[in-house]
Amino acid sequence: xxxxxxxxxxxxxxxxxxxxxxxxxxxxxxxxxxxxxxxxxxxxxxxxxxxxxxxxxxxxxxxxxxxxxxxxxxxxxxxxxxxxxxxxxxxxxxxxxxxxxxxxxxxxxxxxxxxxxxxxxxxxxxxxxxxxxxxxxxxxxxxxxxxxxxxxxxxxxxxxxxxxxxxxxxxxxxxxxxxxxxxxxxxxxxxxxxxxxxxxxxxxxxxxxxxxxxxxxxxxxxxxxxxxxxxxxxxxxxxxxxxxxxxxxxxxxxxxxxxxxxxxxxxxxxxxxxxxxxxxxxxxxxxxxxxxxxxxxxxxxxxxxxxxxxxxxxxxxxxxxxxxxxxxxxxxxxxxxxxxxxxxxxxxxxxxxxxxxxxxxxxxxxxxxxxxxxxxxxxxx
Amino acid sequence: xxxxxxxxxxxxxxxxxxxxxxxxxxxxxxxxxxxxxxxxxxxxxxxxxxxxxxxxxxxxxxxxxxxxxxxxxxxxxxxxxxxxxxxxxxxxxxxxxxxxxxxxxxxxxxxxxxxxxxxxxxxxxxxxxxxxxxxxxxxxxxxxxxxxxxxxxxxxxxxxxxxxxxxxxxxxxxxxxxxxxxxxxxxxxxxxxxxxxxxxxxxxxxxxxxxxxxxxxxxxxxxxxxxxxxxxxxxxxxxxxxxxxxxxxxxxxxxxxxxxxxxxxxxxxxxxxxxxxxxxxxxxxxxxxxxxxxxxxxxxxxxxxx
Numbered sequence: 252x253x254x255x256x257x258x259x260x261x262x263x264x265x266x267x268x269x270x271x272x273x274x275x276x277x278x279x280x281x282x283x284x285x286x287x288x289x290x291x292x293x294x295x296x297x298x299x300x301x302x303x304x305x306x307x308x309x310x311x312x313x314x315x316x317x318x319x320x321x322x323x324x325x326x327x328x329x330x331x332x333x334x335x336x337x338x339x340x341x342x343x344x345x346x347x348x349x350x351x352x353x354x355x356x357x358x359x360x361x362x363x364x365x366x367x368x369x370x371x372x373x374x375x376x377x378x379x380x381x382x383x384x385x386x387x388x389x390x391x392x393x394x395x396x397x398x399x400x401x402x403x404x405x406x407x408x409x410x411x412x413x414x415x416x417x418x419x420x421x422x423x424x425x426x427x428x429x430x431x432x433x434x435x436x437x438x439x440x441x442x443x444x445x446x447x448x449x450x451x452x453x454x455x456x457x458x459x460x461x462x463x464x465x466x467x468x469x470x471x472x473x474x475x476x477x478x479x480x481x482x483x484x485x486x487x488x489x490x491x492x493x494x495x496x497x498x499x500x501x502x503x504x505x506x507x508x509x510x511x512x513x514x515x516x517x518x519x520x521x522x523x524x525x526x527x528x529x530x531x532x533x534x535x536x537x538x539x540x541x542x543x544x545x546x547x548x549x550x551x552x553x554x555x556x557x558x559x560x561x562x563x564x565x566x567x568x569x570x571x572x573x574x575x576x577x578x579x580x581x582x583x584x585x586x587x588x589x590x591x592x593x594x595x596x597x598x599x600x601x602x603x604x605x606x607x608x609x610x611x612x613x614x615x616x617x618x619x620x621x622x623x624x625x626x627x628x629x630x631x632x
Numbered sequence: 633x634x635x636x637x638x639x640x641x642x643x644x645x646x647x648x649x650x651x652x653x654x655x656x657x658x659x660x661x662x663x664x665x666x667x668x669x670x671x672x673x674x675x676x677x678x679x680x681x682x683x684x685x686x687x688x689x690x691x692x693x694x695x696x697x698x699x700x701x702x703x704x705x706x707x708x709x710x711x712x713x714x715x716x717x718x719x720x721x722x723x724x725x726x727x728x729x730x731x732x733x734x735x736x737x738x739x740x741x742x743x744x745x746x747x748x749x750x751x752x753x754x755x756x757x758x759x760x761x762x763x764x765x766x767x768x769x770x771x772x773x774x775x776x777x778x779x780x781x782x783x784x785x786x787x788x789x790x791x792x793x794x795x796x797x798x799x800x801x802x803x804x805x806x807x808x809x810x811x812x813x814x815x816x817x818x819x820x821x822x823x824x825x826x827x828x829x830x831x832x833x834x835x836x837x838x839x840x841x842x843x844x845x846x847x848x849x850x851x852x853x854x855x856x857x858x859x860x861x862x863x864x865x866x867x868x869x870x871x872x873x874x875x876x877x878x879x880x881x882x883x884x885x886x887x888x889x890x891x892x893x894x895x896x897x898x899x900x901x902x903x904x905x906x907x908x909x910x911x912x913x914x915x916x917x918x919x920x921x922x923x924x925x926x927x928x929x930x931x932x933x934x935x936x937x938x
Contacts (some may be wrong), residue, residue, distance in 0.1 A: 541728075
């Protein structure tokens with residue numbers, strides 16, 4: 252059979268250099284494929300690049316919009332980073348985001364003109380609690396019934412979507428809304444405070460950055476964070492050390508669910524301002540990519556959240572300016588994660604060119620030594 | 633009574649979509665590979681199959697296109713997880729996310745398209761039997777083919793040498809490797825075959841079952857098919873039964889809506905998803921039972937000679 256003259260050789264330890272280089276290489280790959288895609292569709296690749304990479308950062312207003320979309324991605328991805336580091340595969344952040352939005356919206360709808368500003372706090376808390384509850388279901392089923400958290404959390408996305416749909420078509424539909432499936436717009440007091448008058452950027456961004464610091468301290472500077480990682484990644488070692496892997500499971504899901512719910516609450520009471528069927532914008536799924544591209548590291552995630560936000564804005568612009576479907580965002584998101592995973596191979600393996608020509612006597616001698624050594628070990632056992 | 637016969641017919645039809653995909657995923661998992669990209673594969677092959685029928689007018693060209701698309705995507709996934717040792721869960725997820733975006737992107741021009749007149753299927757004589765005829769014998773050939781395929785799969789997996797080799801690759805790749813079997817190539821073949829079947833399921837969905845193209849139309853069927861392999865404790869016959877069961881749950885919502893049950897439609901639409909969660913929890917409750925039946929190296933990478 253046909254054989255490539257390339258071989259992967261395991262590295263003695265994970266290459267630190269490639270840990271940083273891999274996401275950049277993956278981005279480069281994605282851009283190259285993107286250029287090819289634009290060319291294949293008969294669109295100007297230069298305009299394509301401008302729309303995705305320059306337009307989202309070219310002005311103060313554009314940067315503000317970039318941050319508006321980066322905020323939920325950042326917050327959700329921080330939670331997911333903790334989750335994935337604990338070896339818990341919560342892929343239902345989208346559902347937790349929806350339920351967070353629904354709960355926050357429910358509280359916001361209770362407010363009337365006379366309600367005080369404190370209600371914002373209640374709105375945001377309701378969002379976080381809603382997300383925790385939804386992720387808690389997954390944790391419960393995994394903990395008590397050993398049910399696979401990937402499938403349960405994903406199925407709950409569809410259920411959450413139906414809950415939202417029921418509410419906006421049913422009890423929460425605005426009676427004066429010309430029968431559109433959406434709630435009435437929230438009272439001004441319930442809205443998340445904006446950072447500047449001229450932009451839609453809101454307090455959520457600061458919460459997200461606070462989250463970055465909090466996660467960093469928790470993961471790398473506390474005993475509880477260490478116990479969390481060991482509990483998730485090496486249950487046997489954790490048991491030996493007296494760390495609970497059940498606790499790690501619950502923490503991972505409650506924190507990531509809470510974060511996703513918080514993001515949902517901030518989104519609904521922030522830029523959206525009412526409950527509509529369009530609350531799920533795929534942030535929960537995109538945040539999975541954000542978490543991986545950001546190396547599951549709080550600081551890395553800041554950069555990858557901004558990058559993913561550029562993809563979103565670029566997609567919208569590609570639709571309005573170049574007549575391409577908005578779903579091109581999803582194509583690039585998927586491509587980025589694919590390329591990243593492929594490039595990550597270089598962290599643990601070296602790529603070695605190898606000619607087919609037979610083994611040299613040195614190789615044979617080495618192999619023999621290795622064999623004898625391993626035989627000797629077996630003998631001892 | 634006739635309504636129930638039709639309900640049963642619809643159940644078999646819905647179950648067929650799940651069965652094709654789940655049997656494909658079963659082949660993957662017997663070889664030790666979990667492909668979380670099933671949903672993405674099904675979406676891409678649904679649009680591939682649909683577009684092929686729109687342009688060619690022939691359903692079987694559509695099925696072939698769906699299978700081809702599925703096999704191609706699965707091959708990419710396979711090379712990544714088998715040769716580059718990427719994480720199976722993350723890579724499958726990437727495929728699902730990519731598939732959702734890519735199918736929507738490519739499919740935008742086909743949203744309004746209609747397929748040529750759908751032919752009616754009926755087996756001669758048998759379909760004239762009252763009740764039984766409309767329940768069982770007025771189906772697309774694929775409905776019968778999948779049953780035959782499941783039977784062949786049982787025979788192949790448990791009664792032939794090559795089936796044994798496939799299972800051994802999933803149970804203990806080290807042993808299979810030591811015996812001289814090309815573990816990685818066998819795994820890739822299994823992944824490609826599984827992907828082709830997921831592709832066929834997607835194409836059947838868009839060409840026969842629905843039949844139209846809407847963004848995100850697979851609506852979680854790929855994930856349910858993944859869950860089905862666990863429900864069935866990795867046994868082909870049980871996969872088939874489970875698929876019909878879930879096909880029934882899907883149909884139940886339409887039936888209840890038709891009966892005018894006073895429940896908001898959203899709660900009925902939830903049924904298959906909730907049922908998946910409930911059954912998954914019940915089946916998984918006994919970890920020992922799962923562990924005995926699960927392919928021993930499911931989800932674990934294999935690097936020969938390391």
